[in-house]
Amino acid sequence: xxxxxxxxxxxxxxxxxxxxxxxxxxxxxxxxxxxxxxxxxxxxxxxxxxxxxxxxxxxxxxxxxxxxxxxxxxxxxxxxxxxxxxxxxxxxxxxxxxxxxxxxxxxxxxxxxxx
Amino acid sequence: xxxxxxxxxxxxxxxxxxxxxxxxxxxxxxxxxxxxxxxxxxxxxxxxxxxxxxxxxxxxxxxxxxxxxxxxxxxxxxxxxxxxxxxxxxxxxxxxxxxxxxxxxxxxxxx
Numbered sequence: 718x719x720x721x722x723x724x725x726x727x728x729x730x731x732x733x734x735x736x737x738x739x740x741x742x743x744x745x746x747x748x749x750x751x752x753x754x755x756x757x758x759x760x761x762x763x764x765x766x767x768x769x770x771x772x773x774x775x776x777x778x779x780x781x782x783x784x785x786x787x788x789x790x791x792x793x794x795x796x797x798x799x800x801x802x803x804x805x806x807x808x809x810x811x812x813x814x815x816x817x818x819x820x821x822x823x824x825x826x827x828x829x830x831x832x
Numbered sequence: 833x834x835x836x837x838x839x840x841x842x843x844x845x846x847x848x849x850x851x852x853x854x855x856x857x858x859x860x861x862x863x864x865x866x867x868x869x870x871x872x873x874x875x876x877x878x879x880x881x882x883x884x885x886x887x888x889x890x891x892x893x894x895x896x897x898x899x900x901x902x903x904x905x906x907x908x909x910x911x912x913x914x915x916x917x918x919x920x921x922x923x924x925x926x927x928x929x930x931x932x933x934x935x936x937x938x939x940x941x942x943x
Contacts, residue, residue, distance in 0.1 A: 721875075750929045760876075760919065760933040773930050807875055809929075817863035817923030818883060821931065823875035 718744060721810050721824035729830045735796040738827045740808030742789050748772075748814025749791040750821060751783060754805040763806075766791050767814055795829075803831045834859040834924050838934035845910055845941050853905040853918055853937045861925030865903050867896050868919040870936070876919055879905075910941045 722741045730736050742749050750773075751763040762775040766785035783793040789810075795802055805828050809821035835858045845851055857865065864883055868876035880889045882898040889896050893914065895906040905918055917938045921931040 723875075748929050750931075752931075752933075759935040760921075760931075762930045762932070765929040767928075773928050775930070809931075811929060814929035817861075817925055817927045817930075818881075819864070819923075819929070820866065820878055820881050821929060822878060823868070825875045828873075 721808055721822055723808050723824040723827050727828045730798050731832050732798055734798050737792055737794045738806055740791045742810030743822055746810035746812050747789050748811045750809045751793050752807045754807055798831045800831050834932040836920055836922055836932050836934035838920050838937050842938045847941055847943050848909045850908045855903040855920030855934055857922050859922045859924045863925050864923040865898055866921045867905055870917045870919055912941045912943050915939055915941045
């Protein structure tokens with residue numbers, strides 16, 4: 718079974734621009750979560766989507782948004798990029814994502830550098 | 833607020849020198865505790881899920897244990913290929929897929 722895939726793998730943007738990242742979950746997985754990883758803060762939860770609906774959201778500004786399509790693929794968008802948005806953005810999928818007990822499987826991440 | 837603390841931040845071992853990595857947690861309604869391994873520039877790779885105090889799981893040289901306040905990842909006779917960052921995360925009741933992660937422990941095993 719193919720794992721979680723993320724595109725692109727690397728991105729360089731300048732301040733003020735916007736960016737869209739894509740994630741394809743494991744086949745049959747309907748829950749997709751996004752995380753931001755930085756050296757100082759570690760892995761932080763951004764949001765989770767299930768059946769095309771945002772089910773949970775972390776403490777990030779509204780510049781960070783996402784969506785999920787009917788085939789469970791998900792995108793996240795960051796508008797008005799800031800230098801501090803430079804990070805590894807990770808996508809994780811699980812079957813239903815319910816109850817906090819289901820294992821999530823991570824993709825390889827998208828490395829975003831904001832100049 | 834859920835919190836996860838991992839210690840030490842970094843650990844250097846000689847090949848064959850066994851040790852333990854600690855993960856302390858505070859969570860309202862633990863539903864699962866997860867261990868992941870992350871190599872530089874890659875996404876976290878799933879290792880174990882533990883659900884209740886007293887549970888233990890093993891895989892090759894790794895063994896994970898869980899109490900009501902902490903989890904340990906024991907590494908027996910490590911090899912250089914075990915060098916990586918080990919992440920601990922908790923899932924809480926009502927949080928669905930939101931995992932709260934610790935900062936990770938960077939393990940270096942010298943030959």
